[in-house]
Structures are given as C-alpha cells and as structure tokens.
Amino acid sequence: MFSTRKAAVEVERHSRLKYPHRLNFYDKPPVEDITIEEFETCAIDRLRVLAEIESGFARNRPYDELKTIAIAQCEKYIPLNATSATTVNRDAQRRKDHIGHFVLRLAFCRSEELRRRFVKAEMTLFRVRYDTDGNDERKEFLNSRDFNWIQVNEKEKVGLAEELAAASPGLDINTQDFYKVRWTRVPDLIERRKVLLKAGWAYVPAREQSSIVFQEFQVHLQNQLEKTAKSLPRLDEDNRIVPILNNLSQGFLAGVPSEWGAPEGSGEEIRADMIDDLARKHFPMCMRNLHENLKRDHHLKHFGRLQYGLFIKALGLSIDEAVLFWRRSFSGMTDDQFNKGYKYNIRHSYGLEGKRANYPAKSCQQILMTDQPGSNDSHGCPYRHFSVDNLQTALLSTYSSQGLTTADLPDILNSVKGGHYHVACTRVFEITHANQGVKKMEGVGGGESVTHPNQYAQRSRELEKAMVEKVKKEVGADGDGDVVMVG
Known part of the structure; x- marks a missing residue:
C-alpha cells in the first residue's frame, strides 16, 4: 500500500513538467536566477559532449559510431531521461541541458567559424536524441510545434x-x-x-x-546565433561572465573540453628513477619532447619546467622525489645554484610555498591556448607548434619502437592540418597501443579522444598493467615463471 502511494506521489510530482519534452528547439532563453558556478558547469558539461562529437567529425566516423559515442558522453555529462521515467527529476535534467545550450550560444556566436562548428555539433546532438526518443514521445514533440508542413x-x-x-x-x-x-x-x-x-x-x-x-532545427539555430551575436556587446561590462565565455570559446577552438579533471596519479607513488622508463613507454608527445630536451640540455626554461613538473606531479611523484628528479636532471650546476634558483619553484608547484595553492597539471586546452612557445622553448603541443617536417621526424624517432611507421603519418598529419591536434594525439595513442588491444577509433577508451596528457599516460599504464595481469594468468595456468614485459 505504501509503495503504491509513493509511486503515485512520484507520478504527480512529475506530471506537470516545465520542460514537457526531451527534445528541444531552445526557443526561449532561461529567465530564472542562475549562479555563476551553475552557469559555467552546465556549459562545460555540454561542451564535453559537443567536443567529442566534433572529434568524431574530424576522424570521419560513420554516424552509427558517432551516435554510440554521443550517447555515452550524454549519459556521463548531460543525461536526459524519457518523460515516462518518473523516478528521476526530469525537469532538473532538462533545465541543465537548457542552460548549457544557451551559455554556449553566448560563447560561440562570436564568429562565423564558431557558429558553423557549434551548429554542426548541436545538429548532430539533436539528431542523436531524436533517433533515440520513443515513438510516442517523438510524436508528441512534433505535434507541439508548427513545422509548416x-x-x-x-x-x-x-x-x-x-x-x-x-x-x-x-x-x-x-x-x-x-x-x-x-x-x-x-x-x-x-x-x-x-x-x-x-x-x-x-x-x-x-x-x-x-x-x-x-x-x-539548423535554420532556427543559425538565425538565433546571429541575433545573439548582435546582443553580445551588452555583456562586455560584466567581468564575471565574459572571462567564462572567452574560456569556453577557446576550448571549442582547441577542439577539446574546456576542463578535464585529471586524476592525481593512480594511487601508486612513482620514484624519480622510474620516470625515464615511464616516459619511453607511456608519455604523450608533448611530455616526451620535454623529457628528451631535459635529458639533452640538463635544463628546461620556465614554462617547460612548469608544464612538465605539474605533469609528473599528477603522475604520482612526491615532493621529495620531485626535488631529487630535478636535481639529477640539472646536473650542470652546483647544489647552491639549484637550491637558490629552482628548489623554491618546485615546492611552490606542490603548494608548499607562496600562496600554497595546489596547482593542477595542464590540460590539452591550456597547453594549446596559453603561454605560446618561442623558437627556443620546449613547452607547448608538438602537433600545433612543430613544423610539419619536424613533427614527422619527431614522431618517427619517438614512437617507431612502439609500432608507428611512415604509413601512419598521412592520417596523423591530416588531423594536424585541420587544426584537430588532440585527434592527431589520439591516433598516435591508438597506433602505439595496438599491441595491447587498442583499435582504430577506440581512442583512450569508448571512443573518447585525448584531452589531457595525464589521461594519456594513465590509460597507457592501465593497458600495460592489464597486459601483465593477463600474461600472469596465462603463465599461472601453464606453469610457474617470471613475467618480463618488453617496452
């Protein structure tokens, strides 16, 4: 009796939806109070979905594959249950979807190129939702609008x-x-x-x-974006919103989500003497380049130290091991020079000096869009900042031992020429981990693209551990023996 009454209450609670349909043409902007945190969070979560859709375009994925990836991303970041699902707060889900769309409109209405990319990604997201909507609910939505047919x-x-x-x-x-x-x-x-x-x-x-x-939907959104662009100058005086919009539009230009919460290591602390081996087997191109330059010159300039130092910190290197690693790497100077010139900055990056902030490792978007490298710098993204000839040479010298060949270069360089640098990096990941079961278009898992150097390294290490465990089981079934993995 009680459960029946509870179910009835749930039905009643969701019977008068503010957003009656799962599908949405986004005719009316939200007019309620929205916190700055919600403003940004709703937009970032939606951007993560649209960014993966755009990555799918860059990789020429067939629609069925793109649909599978988009559905998985939506479930993680902007789930939308059917109207018949009465055990979830559908209005809250649809409100988040609604707010995120309109915030991204503000961010992407600024140029014809941004508008084009936004419309294409949103059009695909709408199509995926249309195709996965129930027949009855889809019909109700179509009947709710005048399509002039x-x-x-x-x-x-x-x-x-x-x-x-x-x-x-x-x-x-x-x-x-x-x-x-x-x-x-x-x-x-x-x-x-x-x-x-x-x-x-x-x-x-x-x-x-x-x-x-x-x-x-496409024509309606194009028209609305053009109207939004005309209204955008009115926001220039709001110093809270404009920086968020700038960050979002930069993230879209970089082809990756605005932020990616990189896990701080995998719970396993690494030592200074492990880094050279880890770099050879698991690091993405940007970090391999920094590591090789550090080995060759026994020094890195400021932004290189910052990019690499935060990366190995997030990998699991403790402050004591970090000081030991950098001291060994900077072998061309005295202890006094190292302590005076560099030790403070290392401790600062771990939140032990200065304002004691715990700085996170830089994402692909930050590496691509900030602190652009000069001719003598080592930081940045090789896929963006290297010349084509230098990139080809670097890729072959870095990854040929892991299976990358000249036959793979055209596919990688096509992504680079299109400005899809993270897609090029993802393709390199797939090629260099093919012997561990990674297939083309699989990315770092579930079709997702690389969005963070630590994501690349962590996934690479996970694949190696899985391979070791598999071999151990096979050896255990056939007889005793030590397992040796050759990188």
Missing part, C-alpha cells in the same frame, strides 16, 4: 500514386503518409533524390519526415 490527403495521394512510387522505390505508398513542404526546406532529400518535386512542393514520405525537422 501539409499532410497530403488521400485524394491527392491517389492522384500522384505513380509519381510518388517512382520517387520512393520500395515504399508502400498505400500505408505511408506524405507531407508537403516548399522544396527549399529539404535540400538534402532533393540531393539524394528521395522526394517527388511538383510545382515547387516537395512530397516527403513520413519515413523521411525527420529531414524536415533537422533542417528546421
């Missing part, structure tokens, strides 16, 4: 039966509804010869009805 009546359908059948081979005309729209609204269907054109009208079968919806 005219349903073809039975008399007109009979009169055009022969022409409709010729335009839609294999379709049972008698059981299929048709809708009339102006031909300019379905250019994709016309291009694919999927509709009958007559007197300026396109006769769209119900199975292709989604094309009208998608085109309407």
Whole structure:
C-alpha cells in the first residue's frame, strides 16, 4: 500500500513538467536566477559532449559510431531521461541541458567559424536524441510545434500514386503518409533524390519526415546565433561572465573540453628513477619532447619546467622525489645554484610555498591556448607548434619502437592540418597501443579522444598493467615463471 502511494506521489510530482519534452528547439532563453558556478558547469558539461562529437567529425566516423559515442558522453555529462521515467527529476535534467545550450550560444556566436562548428555539433546532438526518443514521445514533440508542413490527403495521394512510387522505390505508398513542404526546406532529400518535386512542393514520405525537422532545427539555430551575436556587446561590462565565455570559446577552438579533471596519479607513488622508463613507454608527445630536451640540455626554461613538473606531479611523484628528479636532471650546476634558483619553484608547484595553492597539471586546452612557445622553448603541443617536417621526424624517432611507421603519418598529419591536434594525439595513442588491444577509433577508451596528457599516460599504464595481469594468468595456468614485459 505504501509503495503504491509513493509511486503515485512520484507520478504527480512529475506530471506537470516545465520542460514537457526531451527534445528541444531552445526557443526561449532561461529567465530564472542562475549562479555563476551553475552557469559555467552546465556549459562545460555540454561542451564535453559537443567536443567529442566534433572529434568524431574530424576522424570521419560513420554516424552509427558517432551516435554510440554521443550517447555515452550524454549519459556521463548531460543525461536526459524519457518523460515516462518518473523516478528521476526530469525537469532538473532538462533545465541543465537548457542552460548549457544557451551559455554556449553566448560563447560561440562570436564568429562565423564558431557558429558553423557549434551548429554542426548541436545538429548532430539533436539528431542523436531524436533517433533515440520513443515513438510516442517523438510524436508528441512534433505535434507541439508548427513545422509548416501539409499532410497530403488521400485524394491527392491517389492522384500522384505513380509519381510518388517512382520517387520512393520500395515504399508502400498505400500505408505511408506524405507531407508537403516548399522544396527549399529539404535540400538534402532533393540531393539524394528521395522526394517527388511538383510545382515547387516537395512530397516527403513520413519515413523521411525527420529531414524536415533537422533542417528546421539548423535554420532556427543559425538565425538565433546571429541575433545573439548582435546582443553580445551588452555583456562586455560584466567581468564575471565574459572571462567564462572567452574560456569556453577557446576550448571549442582547441577542439577539446574546456576542463578535464585529471586524476592525481593512480594511487601508486612513482620514484624519480622510474620516470625515464615511464616516459619511453607511456608519455604523450608533448611530455616526451620535454623529457628528451631535459635529458639533452640538463635544463628546461620556465614554462617547460612548469608544464612538465605539474605533469609528473599528477603522475604520482612526491615532493621529495620531485626535488631529487630535478636535481639529477640539472646536473650542470652546483647544489647552491639549484637550491637558490629552482628548489623554491618546485615546492611552490606542490603548494608548499607562496600562496600554497595546489596547482593542477595542464590540460590539452591550456597547453594549446596559453603561454605560446618561442623558437627556443620546449613547452607547448608538438602537433600545433612543430613544423610539419619536424613533427614527422619527431614522431618517427619517438614512437617507431612502439609500432608507428611512415604509413601512419598521412592520417596523423591530416588531423594536424585541420587544426584537430588532440585527434592527431589520439591516433598516435591508438597506433602505439595496438599491441595491447587498442583499435582504430577506440581512442583512450569508448571512443573518447585525448584531452589531457595525464589521461594519456594513465590509460597507457592501465593497458600495460592489464597486459601483465593477463600474461600472469596465462603463465599461472601453464606453469610457474617470471613475467618480463618488453617496452
């Protein structure tokens, strides 16, 4: 009895939804009070989803793969349950989705290029949600909007039966509804010869009805972004919002999420004398480059030390081991020179000096967009900051022992030329970990792209540990023996 009453309360609580549909054309901006933290969080979580969608475009993923990845990302960051799901707060989910969309509109309305990329990613997200919506809920959504289509009546359908059948081979005309729209609204269907054109009208079968919806969404969003761009100057005086929008738009230009919460190591502390071996087997190109320069010159300039130092800190290097590592690396100076010139900065990065802030390792977006390297610097992203010739040479010399060959370079360089640097790095990860079961398009897991150097290194180490455990089990089944992994 109690459980029945509780279920009834849940149904009643969710029966009057502010956001009645899972699908949304985002006609009305949110007008409620929103905290700065919520403003930023909603946008970042949505950006993570859109960034993975855009990575999928850069890698020429087929729609089915892109759909699978988008669904997984949505479940992690912006889940939207069906209206029939009465045990979750659907309005809260849809409110977050709504706010995130409008914040990103503000961030991406600033240029034609940003608007184009945003519309393409949002269009794909809408399509994924449309395809995964239940038939009844999708129909309710379509009935809630005026799409300005005219349903073809039975008399007109009979009169055009022969022409409709010729335009839609294999379709049972008698059981299929048709809708009339102006031909300019379905250019994709016309291009694919999927509709009958007559007197300026396109006769769209119900199975292709989604094309009208998608085109309407795209045109609507493009128009709204242009209007938003005209209103944007009014925000210039708000010093709380503008820096957030700048950061979001930079993150989108970098092709990666604005922030990525890198785990501080894997719970396993590493020692200074382990780093050379870890670098050879597990480091991404940016950190391999810094490591090799440090070994060669016994020194790194300020931004190089900062980028590399925070990376190995997040990898699991304690402050004592960090001081030991840097002292050994800076072998061309006396203890006094090292203590006076560098030890304080090392301790500062661990939050033990100065304002005692615990600085996180730099993400790919930060490496790509801040502290641009000069000609004599070693920091930055090699995929962005190296010349094409230098990058090819560096890739082969760094990763040839892990399976990368000249045949792999065109695929990597195509991503670089398109400005998708994280996609190039992800492809290198796949190639160099193919012998551990990583397949093309799999990324660092579940199709996700590299968004942080520590994410790359941690996943690489996880794969090695899994391989070791697998070999141990196999050896244990066949007989005793030591397991030796060759990097």
